[in-house]
Amino acid sequence: MSETVIKLDGISKSFHIYDKPIDRLLENFFSKSQRHRKFEALKNVSFEIKKGETVGLVGANGAGKSTLLQIICGTLTQTSGELGVSGRISALLELGSGFNPEFTGRENIYFFAAMQGMKKTEIERKINDILSFADIGEFVDQPVKTYSSGMYVRLAFAAAIHVEPDILVVDEALAVGDEAFQNKCYSRINALRDSGVTVLFVTHSPQTVMSLCDRAMLFDHGELLLDDNPKDVISCYQKLLYAPDEKKSLLRSLLLSEGASALKSDSKVQKQRAQGNDKRDKRDEASLNDNDEYFEEGLKSQPVVYESDGAEILNPHITTLDGDKVNVLIRGKEYKYNYNVKFSSSVTMVRFAMVIKMLNGTELGGYISSHDAYSGIDSISSGVEYTTSFKFKASLNPGVYALNAGVRGINQGDEDFLARVLDTYLFRVLPVKEQCETCYIDFNVEQSHSIN
Template sequence: MNQEQDDIAIRVENLSKCYQIYDTPRDRLKQFILPRVQHTFGKQAKNYFREFWALRDVSFEVKKGETIGIIGRNGSGKSTLLQMICGTLSPTSGSITTYGRIAALLELGSGFNPEFTGRENVYMNASVLGLSKEEIDTRFDDIAAFADIDEFIEQPVKMYSSGMMMRLSFAVAINVDPQILVVDEALSVGDELFQRKCFSRIEAIKSSGATILFVSHSGTQIVELCDHAVLMDSGEKLAAGAPKQIVGYYQKLLYAPADMHITVREQIQHIGEQKIPRSTNTEVLAEKGGQVIVHKPELEESFDPNLKPSSTIQYESHGAYITSPAILTLAGQRVNNLVRGRTYRYSYTVHFTKSASNVRFGMLIKTTSGVELGGGASARSQQDSLDYVEAGSFYQIEFRFKCVLHSGVYFLNAGVVGDINGNEGYLYRVVDVEMFRILLGSDSFATGIVDFECYPEVELKQAEKTI
């Protein structure tokens, strides 16, 4: 095996999975008997089922130590893909190669015997994952402590709630020292404290060099946890690349009107064929003529025409369009190099080509990796929104915001929502329509993303005398 192969944890090549769908049990019986009879008499065999392709010709590679996010709508083939990687499903065609011990969190309680106690299931599952009884003995206390289900560890699993089941499943999976950890939406169950506990342990597993395959409907989780992302739809891989961009395409596909879904899907698939680059730790501030422009911070407000996002994604319009986005000082000067602690105005214009009802406007600030930091809306609820907007009208929207961010580069979204066939939805949305840089002087003690104006006080304290 060469060095490039040594770097691979999972290789999926032309993977497909087809299910046979029978309309009635009688058709299943016919399929079992009649094709053989027809073949015996020299007739062409007839099929009594319909084919459903859960996956079709999916290929990708996961490098060792990478965290890969798989995102897509319900029915896109995500769970089927993970089950085949874990070996619980066999592919119809194609191949999967994995290198290393796999621990999986697929469905809640998968692999658990409901009649066994929690303790007995821990020993059974850990042994299936390759641990000896002595190794499980050594780790059992850590597993029980993490699951934190107290005396229920000695009770049959059939008595467990979904949250208790998830706690025990996760506790086993993370304590077998997996080289590959597969997580399929399991962390959506449980309270916030336990979810944070789980994500903290996943981060620790990631830092230890393990490979993680993570499925979620949450774009924020994909962006925060993953180095790379794959967008699935209708059993096909549409695109793969940097998580922030892939999540943007997923959201565009998710909110596309029904009559535009195929068009949007084809657009994303075409972009995906151009191989979106993997995420890196290098921040791309702007692009001009294919050249990356890197700017040195200046300690004064200014407007840099080259500081323009290259990741802008526009949603399909339902009768509204957003134009002229800009960040302004309170005096009206356009800027995108901002000074921490000052207040600015974010404005844009909305042109309505169709009449609309229950209209609200919004903004959102995100990091370069796509983490949503916060924003605002023009009305607290649908009841407080604009009742009616005439076709042909223009609205000027403005949000004031205070820069409480640490130095770095950030992105702005703009959106307008209203009534679409009786439900609130996006009339128009633009992701990464503007970007700005926060300039920071040497007087700041801030770390991280948000500047909480933490000021240190360090005092030498004399040791107390003892009698």
């Protein structure tokens, strides 16, 4: 049986919130006068983590994830409950913690490693490996206060992984690194995991959780709602994150009482609803399980509309091939992206376009209705309205994506955009079990191997 390295039993953490700074002073002098409100950052959290496990913590901002990591690392003390940690912890918490800004990068490495219990001779054996991994060049001998956020996280992560930790804790800090460095970090996390190091980290990336983690935990308002396999946890997290406010309490109560199974279409809870007098419509039922596409009201975009040059894009949406409006899709199925175009000027050589992209703006793929600038629709009169549809296959790995829409043509000048809208529509691709595909696009790869 694997050794338990982290054990929490009924951990709670509350903070006192004061309306005015003077209230804190007055409360200290007059003990009978309570001038604070209590904010419960964590509520009765209990779990165990075994040696060698990689566990991802997910949840909206303010859910209590960072507070929990700080308690595990010892930088915060719990209000109540019991905590047991076995082994050396190396932590990369919020950006700016752990290093003295007045020290140089080299001095901070020695300071950090010494705080982890390493002797100077051990540090000197590893210093070159740390500097090589961080790859910040001559800046290592400059004060840390002069570093960019990317340089800081490079040095901090390099130091954290080279102190021979039993437990590695990472709290979102890698999000500020560039893509190449993130890949380098995740490769090293995989190597640490394979060597028996326990890894505990916070991330908002579904792909990272499902590719790296053995298990995941979902937190919301200080409570541990779900502790299960990464696929189910990510699915429930996204449903909760994008659910309308009036449905969130239902989802929370279902997760607390029944776990992830309560949100699956074949669960006992779902069957009881189907047999009872539940008044929810089919779209509500679909939003509680993983097997069907559906429309999630809370998944809303904030479009960026460019100035019109003779056309306006209206009513962008995705439908199934049967015409049902959806924004939660099943990987591998075909859908239609539709929008209307109302023309306010007479224009020529009109082409319709779309782009699918990541939330950070990286364009993954798109389509334009004609390959040549002068081979579109010959002419469209003012006042005419068109509907355009793009049938596409959802060849994307689980996550949330955005769509753009554009209309190009000629309006008394050069060929250009007549109308353009960024982030017209958001959609989510549901998680899949035992996913082998990595990154964002599913290229339908088939692997084989043989002995030479």
